[in-house]
Amino acid sequence: MKHGIATVSLSGMLREKLQAAAAAHFDGVEIFENDLLQYPGTPREVRRLCEDLGLAIDMFQPFRDFDGNSAAQVKRNLERAARKFDVMEELGTSLILVCSNVQPDALSDPALLAEQFAQLAELAGQRGMRVAYEALAWGSKVKLWSQAWDVVQRVKHPSLGLALDSFHTLSLRDDPGGIAQLPGDKIFFVQLADAPWVNTDVLTHSRHYRCFPGQGEFDVTGFTKAALDAGYTGPLSLEIFNDEFRSAPARSNAVDAKRSLLWLEEQIRLARTPATPSYKVALFDPPPPPAFSGWGFVEFAADPAAAVRLGAWLASVGFARIGQHKSKKVDLYGQGEVRIVLNLEEDSVARAHFEMHGTSACAMAIATTDTAAAFARAEALLCPRVAGRLGQGELSIPAVRAPDGSLLYFCDAPEGGRHRFESDFVMDTTALASVAASTTIDHVVQAVPGGQVEPWVLFYRAILGLSAQRNIVLHDPYGVIRSREIESADRAMRVSVTNSDRDNTSVSRAVSRFRGGGVQQIALAVADIVATARHLKSLGAPLLPIAENYYDDLQAKFDIAPELLAAMREHGILYDQEPGGAEFFQLYVVPFDDRFHFEFTQRRGGYAGYGAPNAPFRLAAMALLREREAAAST
Amino acid sequence: MKHGIATVSLSGMLREKLQAAAAAHFDGVEIFENDLLQYPGTPREVRRLCEDLGLAIDMFQPFRDFDGNSAAQVKRNLERAARKFDVMEELGTSLILVCSNVQPDALSDPALLAEQFAQLAELAGQRGMRVAYEALAWGSKVKLWSQAWDVVQRVKHPSLGLALDSFHTLSLRDDPGGIAQLPGDKIFFVQLADAPWVNTDVLTHSRHYRCFPGQGEFDVTGFTKAALDAGYTGPLSLEIFNDEFRSAPARSNAVDAKRSLLWLEEQIRLARTPATPSYKVALFDPPPPPAFSGWGFVEFAADPAAAVRLGAWLASVGFARIGQHKSKKVDLYGQGEVRIVLNLEEDSVARAHFEMHGTSACAMAIATTDTAAAFARAEALLCPRVAGRLGQGELSIPAVRAPDGSLLYFCDAPEGGRHRFESDFVMDTTALASVAASTTIDHVVQAVPGGQVEPWVLFYRAILGLSAQRNIVLHDPYGVIRSREIESADRAMRVSVTNSDRDNTSVSRAVSRFRGGGVQQIALAVADIVATARHLKSLGAPLLPIAENYYDDLQAKFDIAPELLAAMREHGILYDQEPGGAEFFQLYVVPFDDRFHFEFTQRRGGYAGYGAPNAPFRLAAMALLREREAAAST
Structure with a gap:
């Protein structure tokens, strides 16, 4: 299908908006x-600029408060038109888009509106123009697409049709179903927004x-499918x-915009049933989202000095150094099934990440059964591919760039507790601590700058097929x-994106x-939180x-057994209980360089959340430590 | 009256919250x-810390979901209590504050609630404690103060009373009037918030x-007066x-908090009528807000190099250098009745302002008939006084520090077009441009950092008796x-506080x-916008x-006369019209150092606004210039 974007959706001045739209195809x-x-x-x-950029001007908008006025005012409005x-x-x-009148005293008689729109349509027709009438959700009288359609139908003029906008219909919880029965050629334009x-x-x-x-909670798929079912081909x-978005960089925002439409086309394709009429337009058809088979690794970028401190810190929180890369300055740490890669390679994506962001997670890998398909999907959904250097006989792990410039790898699912990428390392797993043998990643928390929550939501939803829960508020x-x-x-895969x-x-x-946040927390699921706490303490965590x-x-x-409560008190284990009685235990370590940290979690009885009440x-405990350190250093 | 604050109102950890509350008295x-x-x-x-700081602990809060439960749950809740x-x-x-139950399945029978509260009150009484029951606006059943009062009245226990909170009552647009008829000793506590x-x-x-x-739009005065009328003395x-506020510095926020209560006491005092019962507590009684008799001057801080450029810029936009301070490196510029002070004095508040904020407005002066009373009011409302150095025989102009550290002077009303402070200057007004003779300040726009809008609103409202309009959204x-x-x-006095x-x-x-924004725009009212534009152009503005x-x-x-529209087009004059036909003309100059600028305005027919549609x-025009300059400099 053809894809368009209203210039108001992008930040900046007209020229950069147009350039961004063109660059995002x-x-x-x-x-x-x-x-x-x-301008x-x-x-x-402006026309020439668009032509040079290969952009059609699909519509000029909006023309306000045309309809439902006195005859004298309509005459003036026709002059304005x-x-x-x-x-x-x-x-x-x-x-041109004409949106329904928002003035409190606007008239609403459909016959009158039809008469007025007939005049406008006639004028437009004489000029070779067409008018798309849109019911604004907050129009004073005409609020629903069906009301606008009533007027369009009465006028029966080739120069008057409908403009549909998913926001106006869905925000009022109005039913878009009837749109599928409209004559497709009377739908002049379809605008889309989620929320x-x-x-x-x-x-x-x-x-x-x-x-x-894809970034919000509306059923944009159902809405758009109804328009396509009607035969809309615009x-x-x-x-x-x-x-x-008004302050987001126009270029990256335009790529997100384009990605959202590709994803939407796929959703419509998937929502089609045998009863759906055939479309004259083709819908985007990428490989399906990958099946998540666990986390592969989280990779940290560091320089040699930081790596010494980071390695010691990892050891203190239960990780053992279990591998040394065969050809690169890369170390592998493990705890249970969890793998942390420490990348010290000088001429590398990791080092560039380190120079920009300091010691930080520069990549994550997720395991899946068909890495090639996962990678092809990500590329089709506009993720730039990233190629690393490979030593002889080494594994090539496909990777794409995530919204913050870090990498997302697709690696093979582990077999018998062994990851395939471990073949690139000289391995020695004897040091894997037995007490934490069942450790896996419960979830990862990413801190992102303002305006980056929606791009990440769309990234995870489109590339990996995840779904996003509601925003929650936490109090620092x-x-x-x-x-x-x-x-x-x-x-099985959980990520939390946080912003402040x-x-x-x-x-x-x-x-x-x-300069950008990144992974702030890795939560490790353990089978016995108290045993884990004791073990960590013995390691000096x-x-x-x-x-x-x-x-x-x-x-x-709560009714917590006294011995358990005593152990929780001793080790600093936090607790939450869901209404059904499901329980959650949380144990935190002091962050490395006030930047990222591990959490150890134990879920009992199917606890679904992330311990938000804690x-x-x-x-506060972290803030207190920060303040004490600041006080001690002055 | 005694003043309290809930620790949740202030940012940070408990110790700094308490210290901030104590410092604000x-x-x-x-x-x-x-x-x-x-903690x-x-x-x-914590008790000792409060004692050391001279703070009473008025209440512990909140205790949630006590009431409207099954007998078994109430038994558990009593143990929790x-x-x-x-x-x-x-x-x-x-x-202790007990707030009404928010669980969807909470029971609401007042007799049952009374029975449950009787148990709680009895337990509290045995321990020498008292319970204040508060109706939360979003309580599932008990939402109104009158419902909570119904329960308290039924229980008739000396250890059970009411907690009133202005937010819960006013946000529901519930009538606080009946509170005045309550027995004052059954109002155990009054919490206040505006919104x-x-x-x-x-x-x-x-x-x-x-x-x-004072920062919001609720009638907190009426609410609080009702509680005092009832005889509340807590x-x-x-x-x-x-x-x-959660991220505002606790110290300055606590001073704002205290100021808001002083202001509120005054409002209650002013709202009293002969029918109001006498109070056992005294209410704050400062001098009344000053009558605004025009702007005195706006003072800019600069160093000698910046002053040369700034002086040339001022000249190009119609200001004449009309005075030289008798003892200080201070110049006076004038245009019509408007006065700009350029302060180059080295060892001065202005220089300190310059070093922190660059070339910028460091003070504003407003003229009033009783400067001593205005100053006394500002001090009583917790504005720090600022004393400058004075030369022999020079005028002492009282000044206080505004929320951003700039100064607010109170100067005498001008007489015969002459300001008294001009006596400190060697004056030569022959250069005052005749075309702009009627120029006055229409309004001043201040750019403020996040979280500083409310403090400024309260400052202007409390110190100067101004009132604040609603927030409006503008699109950069x-x-x-x-x-x-x-x-x-x-x-006559208009200020706009903007934030992004x-x-x-x-x-x-x-x-x-x-590092802080400050005055971004000074709008000058002129009698003839086109003549002004021509004059400015002749000056090279x-x-x-x-x-x-x-x-x-x-x-x-719009119907704008063709010659007028042509002149507007020629000079870049913007236009707006209000529904009644009142008109507004606006002319902008390119900002000085991309920092502050003048606007020239002409109001016709009582236009009330500030030209927001423009x-x-x-x-966009300013952004375009910025981008062109950036492009030219690379």
């Missing part, structure tokens, strides 16, 4: 009027919270008003942190000090101290 | 349970948008959950800007590059170019 754009009014050149120059047709002629576009469900009025919802399909065009002593959990259907737009929280500190008062409260709130205590 | 605190649970010391140590009474005993406080009206659910409203009285205690090409207009009742939490907007650039397309749209939208065009 969009076929066309909707010119948002304010972008044109700000220091004529509409004709004539002026806009002049502009459109220069722009070289023939379609999270937020408790606010529909106008605020629209102006600030729209996002690309562009799918994104119209997004979003506070984050120095401000609010927002966290979104992204999981595979079987919850406050200055001094643990998340924003990581983001600003290290820097366990995070939790305040005594916390345990007095646990005692008041976040304030864990974050 | 609060009498007591409410200990928020999570703050205690995070690495015993409740007894007994544990909390242990903690309170150690803390040395006897009052803006936002379109969201009441829980989200409470968790993220509460603010100090502390007024602030309980604020606010995303900004690189992100959203929020703006709040603050005005005197007669609109995005990286690359004009506001956030000013804030981050210059760098007028901001506006895109041609903007004028084509004006022509389509903001995107003005901001």
Whole structure:
């Protein structure tokens, strides 16, 4: 299908918006009027610019408050429309979006509206133009697509059709089903936006919270499928008003936009049934999302000095050095089934990551049964491929670049507790600590800069087929942190993306000090949290101290066996219980360089969450340590 | 009256919260349970810490979901309460807040609730404790203060009373009037919070948008007066959950908190009528807000090199150098009645401001009829006084420090077009350009960092008696800007406070590059915008170019006389019209050092606003210039 994007969806001035849309291989754009009014050149120059960039101008928008007025005002509005047709002629576009009147005193009689639109359609037809009528969700009288359709149907003019917008229909929880029965050629244009469900009025919802399909919670797939079922063959065009996107870099945002439409096409293809009419347009058909067969490894970039400290820290939290790469300065650490790669290679992607972000996770690998298909899907969904250098006989692990520039590898599923990539290493697994034998990665927490939550959500959803839970709010002593959990259907793969737009929280500190954040926490699932705590203590692990008062409260709130509570108190183990009685135990270590850390978790009875009620205590304990260190160093 | 604050209202760890409350001269605190649970010391140590700081612990809070449960659950809850009474005993406080149950299946029969609270009250009484029952606005059954009162009245136990919270009552638009008829001794505690009206659910409203009285839009005065009318004599205690405050520095935030309660007491005093019962507590009684008699001057800090460029720029936009300070390196510029002070004095507050913030406005002076009273009011409302050095025979102008560290002077009203402070200068006003003779300051725009909008609103409201309009959203090409207009009742004094939490907007650039923002725009009211434009052009003023397309749209939208429209197009004059036909003309100059600029405005027919619809065009024009300069310099 053809893909379009409204210029209002991208940040910056018109020229850079157009350049970004072209670079992301969009076929066309909707010119948002304010972008044109700000442009220091004529509409004709904008037309030439678009032609040079290979972009069609699909539509000019919006034309407001045309309908439902007095005859005198409609006459004025027709004059105003004539002026806009002049502009459109220069722009070289023939379609204008007219949105339903929002004035409180607008008239609503469909016969009157039809009469007024007939005049507009006639004027448009004389000029070779077409009018797409859109019901705004907050229109004062016309709010639903079916109301706009009623008017279009009455007018029966070839120059008047419908503009549909997923936001307007879905935000009102209106049923898009009937759209499938419309004559396809009367749907002049389809605009798409997703959004999270937020408790606010529909106008605020629209102006600030729209996002690309796949980033929100609306059924954009069902909406778009209805338009295609009707026979619509025009562009799918994104119209997004979003506070984050208004400041996001236009280039990367345009790539996200394009990815969202590819993903959407696939979803529509998958939603088709034998009863679905055949389409005249082809839908994107990439390999399916990979089956998650566990984590392969998490790779950290370091220089030799940092690596010595990091290696000692890893040893103190239960990791053993179990491998030495055959041809590179790369070490492999293990704990149970978990693998940490320490990359010291000088001329490498890892080193570049280190120079930019300091000691930090530069790559993650997930295991899957068909790595080639996973890689092909990621590439088809616009992830840049990354090729590393290979020694002779060494394994080539396909990798793509994730939204923050780190790498995502697709590696083979482990067999008999052995990963295939271990063949590149001289291995010695005798040091793997027996007590932690069942350790696996429970989840990974990534700290991301403002505006990067949605891109990550779409990345995980589109590339890996994960689904995103709702935003939750956590309280750091120095401000609010927002966290979104992204999981595979079987919850085998869990990632939490956190962001904070406050200055001094643990998340924003990581983001600003290290130019981008990245992996902040790796949670390791263990079978026996108390035994793990004892083992870690014997290794000299820097366990995070939790305040005594916390345990007095646990005692008041829950029935916890006294010996267990005593052990939790002794080791700083946090506790949560879900309504059904499922339990969660959490043990933290003091972060490495105030940057990333491990959590050890034990789930009992199918606990589904991430221990959010304990976040304030864990974050306060970390803040307290930071302050003590700062005080000690002055 | 006694003043209290809940520890949750302030940022940081418990110790710094308490220290901040004490430094701002609060009498007591409410200990928020999570703050205690995070504290690495015993409740007894917290008690000692408060004693050392001279703070009472007014209340321990909250105790959740006690009521409306099964008998078995109530038994468990009573055990939980007994544990909390242990903690309170150690803390040395006897009052606990119990808030209404939020569980969906909570029971609501008042007789049952009364029976359960009777048990709790009895237990509390045995321990020398008291229970304050609060109706949460989002309680599943008990939402209103009158419902909680119904239960308290049924129980009739000396250890059970009411906790009132302005937020819970006002956010539901429930009537607080009946509170005045309650027996005052059954109101155990009064919590206060203001909030803006936002379109969201009441829980989200409470968790993220509460603010100090005077910063929002609720009638906190009426609510609090009702409690005092009832005979309440306990502390007024602030309980604020606010995303900004969670990251605001605790010390300055605590001073704002205290200021808000002083202001509130004054408002209650002013709201009293002969029918109001007499109070046993005295209310704060400062001098009244000053009558605004015009702007005195705006003072800029510069070093000699910057002053040369700034002086030339001022000349190009119509200012004449009209005075030279008799004893200091200070120049006076004038245009009509507007005065700009350029302070180059080396050992001065201005120089300190320059070193921190660069060339920028370091002070503003407003003229008023009783400067001593204005100054006394500001001091009583916790503004630090600032004393400058004075030459012999020179005028002493009282000044206080504003929220961003700049100065606010109170100077005498001008007489016969002459300011008294001009007597400190060797004056030569012959150069005052005649064409701009009627120029005055229309409004001033200040760019402020995140979290500083509310402090400024309270400052202007409390110190100067201004009132704040609603937040409006403006679109910079690189992100959203929020703006709040603050005005005197007669609109003679207008200030707009703008903030942006995005990286690359004009506001956030000013804030981050210059460590704090400050005055970004001074709008000068002129009688004839076109004549002004011609005059400025003749002076070589760098007028901001506006895109041609903007004028084509004006022509389509409005009936503007062709000659006027041509002149507007020629000079880059922006235009807006209010529904009643009132008109607004705006002309901008290119900012000095991309930092601050002048706007020239002409209001016709009582136009009330600030030209918000034109903001995107003005901001885009400025961004375009910035980009061209950046491109030219590379």
